[in-house]
Amino acid sequence: MAHVAPPAGAPASGDAARKRGLVGYLLLAPAGLWLSLFFIVPMISLISTSLYDPSGSLETGYQMTGHVQNYATVLQEYDSQLLRSFLYAGLATFFCMLLGFPLAYAIAFKAGKWKNLLLVAVIAPFFTSFLIRTLAWQLILSDQGWVTQTFNALYLTDLFAALGLTEQGSLLYSPLAVVTGLTYNFLPFMVLPLYASLEKIDPRLHEAGADLYASPFTTFRKVTLPLALPGLVAGTLLTFIPAAGDFINAQLLGNTQTTMIGTVIQKLFDGGSYPEASALSVVLMVIIVVLVLFYIRRAGTEDLV
Amino acid sequence: MTQPGDVQDPPQAAEGGSDLVLQGVTKRFGDFVAVDDLDLTVPQGAFFALLGPSGCGKTTTLRMVAGLEVPTVGTIHIGGQDISHLKPYKRPVNTVFQSYALFPHLTIFENVAFGLRRQKKSDVERQVDEMLELVELTPMASRKPGQLSGGQQQRVALARALINRPQVLLLDEPLGALDLKLRRQMQIELKRIQTEVGITFVHVTHDQEEAMTMADTVAVMNAGIIEQMGAPKELYEHPRTTFAANFLGQSNLVRGTVGGGDGSNVTIDAHGARLVCPRDRAPAGISEVWVGIRPEKVFLAGAGTETADGSNLMRGGVVTDVSFIGVSTQYLTRLPWGQELMIFEQNSGARESFRVGDPVDLHWLPEHTFLLDAAQDASAGVEIEGED
Ligand SMILES: Nc1ncnc2c1ncn2[C@@H]1O[C@H](COP(=O)(O)OP(=O)(O)OP(=O)(O)O)[C@@H](O)[C@H]1O
Ligand SMILES: [Mg+2]
Numbered sequence: 019m020a021h022v023a024p025p026a027g028a029p030a031s032g033d034a035a036r037k038r039g040l041v042g043y044l045l046l047a048p049a050g051l052w053l054s055l056f057f058i059v060p061m062i063s064l065i066s067t068s069l070y071d072p073s074g075s076l077e078t079g080y081q082m083t084g085h086v087q088n089y090a091t092v093l094q095e096y097d098s099q100l101l102r103s104f105l106y107a108g109l110a111t112f113f114c115m116l117l118g119f120p121l122a123y124a125i126a127f128k129a130g131k132w133k134n135l136l137l138v139a140v141i142a143p144f145f146t147s148f149l150i151r152t153l154a155w156q157l158i159l160s161d162q163g164w165v166t167q168t169f170n171a172l173y174l175t176d177l178f179a180a181l182g183l184t185e186q187g188s189l190l191y192s193p194l195a196v197v198t199g200l201t202y203n204f205l206p207f208m209v210l211p212l213y214a215s216l217e218k219i220d221p222r223l224h225e226a227g228a229d230l231y232a233s234p235f236t237t238f239r240k241v242t243l244p245l246a247l248p249g250l251v252a253g254t255l256l257t258f259i260p261a262a263g264d265f266i267n268a269q270l271l272g273n274t275q276t277t278m279i280g281t282v283i284q285k286l287f288d289g290g291s292y293p294e295a296s297a298l299s300v301v302l303m304v305i306i307v308v309l310v311l312f313y314i315r316r317a318g319t320e321d322l323v
Numbered sequence: 324m325t326q327p328g329d330v331q332d333p334p335q336a337a338e339g340g341s342d343l344v345l346q347g348v349t350k351r352f353g354d355f356v357a358v359d360d361l362d363l364t365v366p367q368g369a370f371f372a373l374l375g376p377s378g379c380g381k382t383t384t385l386r387m388v389a390g391l392e393v394p395t396v397g398t399i400h401i402g403g404q405d406i407s408h409l410k411p412y413k414r415p416v417n418t419v420f421q422s423y424a425l426f427p428h429l430t431i432f433e434n435v436a437f438g439l440r441r442q443k444k445s446d447v448e449r450q451v452d453e454m455l456e457l458v459e460l461t462p463m464a465s466r467k468p469g470q471l472s473g474g475q476q477q478r479v480a481l482a483r484a485l486i487n488r489p490q491v492l493l494l495d496e497p498l499g500a501l502d503l504k505l506r507r508q509m510q511i512e513l514k515r516i517q518t519e520v521g522i523t524f525v526h527v528t529h530d531q532e533e534a535m536t537m538a539d540t541v542a543v544m545n546a547g548i549i550e551q552m553g554a555p556k557e558l559y560e561h562p563r564t565t566f567a568a569n570f571l572g573q574s575n576l577v578r579g580t581v582g583g584g585d586g587s588n589v590t591i592d593a594h595g596a597r598l599v600c601p602r603d604r605a606p607a608g609i610s611e612v613w614v615g616i617r618p619e620k621v622f623l624a625g626a627g628t629e630t631a632d633g634s635n636l637m638r639g640g641v642v643t644d645v646s647f648i649g650v651s652t653q654y655l656t657r658l659p660w661g662q663e664l665m666i667f668e669q670n671s672g673a674r675e676s677f678r679v680g681d682p683v684d685l686h687w688l689p690e691h692t693f694l695l696d697a698a699q700d701a702s703a704g705v706e707i708e709g710e711d
Contacts, residue, residue, distance in 0.1 A: 225391050226424040228411040230483070231441040240437075244428045 068296035107262035110200035118208035126216035199267035215249025341402030348397030359547035372538030570704035626682035
């Protein structure tokens with residue numbers, strides 16, 4: 019902020035500057051209060067809970083013993099679920115990108131008068147609850163459903179089973195179903211930021227690319243994609259982060275072999291193992307923050323954050 | 324209304340070279356005809372200017388040559404090759420866009436290098452450095468387009484297209500955003516580059532002075548058609564439509580009737596005055612005409628003064644307005660039938676000056692007279708004050 023020195027003999031302007039500073043703080047106050055109440059305080063409580071002695075329980079109370087071993091315990095116990103979570107989240111993000119980019123591109127450049135309608139269609143799923151939409155996938159993928167029947171007829175279920183993606187003859191309660199559910203649920207979070215980025219691109223830049231000897235594919239690679247990068251980065255983050263911590267999809271569409279870390283945390287809390295649950299939450303958070311920082315550094319979008 | 328005889332050879336006559344030839348090109352957007360049955364030959368290495376008012380189809384014409392728009396009807400050839408349906412990235416043509424269309428995520432250097440890199444040219448660094456030198460943007464090489472002024476961006480757009488040395492360079496008002504000084508400088512620079520590299524330039528502009536000073540051939544375009552095409556001097560001295568007469572400079576148009584003549588001249592009766600015009604400056608076979616004369620070609624004389632034999636003479640004028648411009652004085656003179664004519668007199672000191680209300684006679688040389696078909700609108704192409 020460049021400050022212009024108030025002209026001499028104008029004390030009133032000094033007051034004005036101070037007043038302006040005060041206004042800034044007042045505007046910040048509600049959000050600051052909100053954050054400290056609902057983010058910082060729970061955060062401190064979460065971290066300290068993760069250091070409680072695990073032998074306590076809700077009834078008998080916990081003792082703060084600085085029990086760092088909680089972290090070692092959960093990392094040993096739930097390493098496969100952690101890995102699986104990031105694998106599924108990564109896959110879902112990848113498929114969201116694969117489906118979402120063409121969709122966002124079509125809405126931004128090719129939809130014409132259908133643009134708004136298509137955008138509403140992308141957002142429309144939010145009109146019903148996340149839980150209900152995921153339950154709907156149970157019906158879609160059920161053994162008697164036409165999807166499974168069709169896949170059966172085409173021997174695709176055999177192929178999936180051979181690849182270990184599903185059980186023989188069915189689609190539901192499998193890794194495939196969980197990743198499908200995740201992809202479906204988080205697709206809008208990929209499409210919307212991507213669309214916002216693409217929509218800002220001047221279509222004349224495509225013409226300039228064509229004029230300068232770039233084929234449509236090269237123009238896409240050298241012009242469209244770099245300009246869409248901020249949206250792509252935002253979209254992957256908005257997809258990956260919640261998908262990694264999600265427990266609904268794994269619970270409703272998966273089996274015991276597809277448990278994700280969100281499910282584990284939820285079960286631990288339910289079972290009253292607060293210190294382990296907290297430790298696992300902190301671990302999940304730290305890993306995500308590290309991954310995100312690394313990713314943003316690599317994607318090189320300083321203007322994103 | 325194109326006059327086929329007055330420009331270049333017909334397409335077939337051009338062998339070898341890379342002449343740009345448009346034949347019967349029409350572009351429709353729905354029912355709207357943006358370009359109407361255009362025939363055009365731009366010889367290789369020419370500096371061709373397309374001049375016309377806003378919305379007359381200049382950009383559309385360029386876009387069809389660049390391949391960004393497909394002609395509804397007609398063909399486009401470069402050097403004998405039909406490129407009408409060639410993809411834009413395969414055409415030996417580059418464009419300086421009216422809106423620049425610079426790549427915002429690339430540095431100035433990379434913007435200029437873009438075309439060379441796509442063509443896998445070697446020696447990109449050196450060529451880009453040279454080009455940036457030429458447009459005086461070397462210190463800006465590592466900036467992004469958003470950090471440049473409008474005029475600087477325009478020069479980047481120019482450099483980005485020019486560096487590819489295309490067979491035809493299309494320039495869509497490339498100097499529109501520059502201030503007068505830089506504009507003059509870039510005009511000279513452009514002309515120099517064009518002569519040096521021998522690339523065909525098709526230059527679109529609103530600015531008649533720019534068109535006339537830079538181009539070998541100027542085409543005056545109006546409402547999707549080319550009104551007239553020719554060397555700047557030819558175009559100015561002998562406009563063939565009222566639009567060309569009014570759009571390129573100013574003209575006085577007086578109604579008259581052709582009444583005879585001899586082998587080399589025709590005589591016209593205009594409101595009682597007997598005027599003479601060389602036959603080659605009159606449209607053949609038309610009797611109802613506009614008699615045209617440029618304001619600076621007319622001389623004022625006190626009423627009743629003897630004038631040189633053979634001059635065209637109109638008597639009975641009254642000065643209604645005098646504006647002193649510096650190098651010249653502009654007079655408005657009302658003639659007996661109520662029409663006001665414009666006269667520019669050089670302030671050479673040799674000419675008598677007049678005041679409002681003075682009775683005057685107007686005279687000029689027959690060879691400066693031109694005749695136009697009276698069926699045309701006399702006010703076509705008159706520039707509204709303040710526009711442009
Ligand atoms: N894509 C399009 N759809 C419909 N009409 C169009 C389209 N492009 C151009 N036009 C119309 O065609 C006419 C010619 O447009 P063009 O851009 O060629 O004008 P111009 O001579 O370049 O004008 P200016 O000097 O203002 O740039 C205009 O009336 C314009 O409205
Ligand atoms: Mg234009």
